[in-house]
Amino acid sequence: MMDWPEGYGKRILDEVDSTLDEAARIAADLSGPEWILAKRQTKGRGRRGRAWKEPQGNFAATLVMRPTEPPQVVALRSFVAALAVYDACEALTGRTEGLALKWPNDVLLNGGKLSGILLESAGAGQGLSHLAIGIGVNLVETPMKEWLDPGAVWPVSLLSETGVQVTPEDFLNALALAYARYEHQFTTYGFDPIRTAWLARAAKLGEVITARTNKSETTGTFETVDAEGNLVLNSAKGRVCIPAAEIFF
Numbered sequence: 115m116m117d118w119p120e121g122y123g124k125r126i127l128d129e130v131d132s133t134l135d136e137a138a139r140i141a142a143d144l145s146g147p148e149w150i151l152a153k154r155q156t157k158g159r160g161r162r163g164r165a166w167k168e169p170q171g172n173f174a175a176t177l178v179m180r181p182t183e184p185p186q187v188v189a190l191r192s193f194v195a196a197l198a199v200y201d202a203c204e205a206l207t208g209r210t211e212g213l214a215l216k217w218p219n220d221v222l223l224n225g226g227k228l229s230g231i232l233l234e235s236a237g238a239g240q241g242l243s244h245l246a247i248g249i250g251v252n253l254v255e256t257p258m259k260e261w262l263d264p265g266a267v268w269p270v271s272l273l274s275e276t277g278v279q280v281t282p283e284d285f286l287n288a289l290a291l292a293y294a295r296y297e298h299q300f301t302t303y304g305f306d307p308i309r310t311a312w313l314a315r316a317a318k319l320g321e322v323i324t325a326r327t328n329k330s331e332t333t334g335t336f337e338t339v340d341a342e343g344n345l346v347l348n349s350a351k352g353r354v355c356i357p358a359a360e361i362f363f
């Protein structure tokens with residue numbers, strides 16, 4: 115039997131609208147951080163209002179917690195989560211070859227999208243009432259291409275790329291352990307070691323990429339991620355720090 119990190123709760127649901135919605139429903143009564151795994155979501159969602167479909171056997175879970183830091187620090191947990199997904203994949207497949215992190219928090223395998231992460235929170239002013247980190251991983255299947263936006267990174271599955279078949283429950287165990295290790299590092303030493311670990315696994319660092327928002331597009335050399343988690347590009351206009359965007363290679 116695999117270990118489970120101390121202090122973290124776990125609930126496994128056969129079906130739910132979205133584990134992010136379930137997180138919002140249970141947040142007020144939490145006594146500690148809690149993982150919610152769903153075998154099926156009827157209304158899974160992704161970034162920028164997109165639907166997230168997960169064929170059976172893929173991983174859909176949310177970690178819900180009640181952090182006390184200011185919202186801009188809480189948001190850095192998106193890097194913590196991406197690192198944890200990366201390490202869980204490594205632990206379960208025994209390889210890191212082809213694995214990379216795409217800013218801000220996608221996990222790529224052989225250049226395709228293996229995992230997406232969506233952070234949601236509630237409350238402001240006095241601090242957040244909860245943070246929900248929703249994580250989807252294509253363990254066995256990829257969403258059909260008609261669900262994809264034009265220009266989106268092509269989805270891949272862990273099974274198709276590595277031949278390793280992992281159940282959602284086993285993935286949760288590995289992910290929860292990896293997350294707890296990075297969370298401990300984050301709360302003890304701050305963002306710096308997380309940032310360093312993230313950069314060591316970054317896709318396209320030092321290469322030319324394009325960051326697109328609803329209003330603008332910036333192309334430049336991917337220099338680094340700064341202490342606030344911004345993407346730093348060296349563009350024709352000089353050094354630009356970008357807090358939120360979609361990245362295109």
Ligand SMILES: O=C(O)CCCC[C@@H]1SC[C@@H]2NC(=O)N[C@@H]21
Pocket residue numbers: 132133134155157158159160161162164166173174175176229230231232247248249250251
């Ligand atoms: O657009 C993305 O890349 C983020 C996808 C996040 C999907 C996960 S699946 C578990 C959790 N519940 C949801 O409804 N979405 C997230």
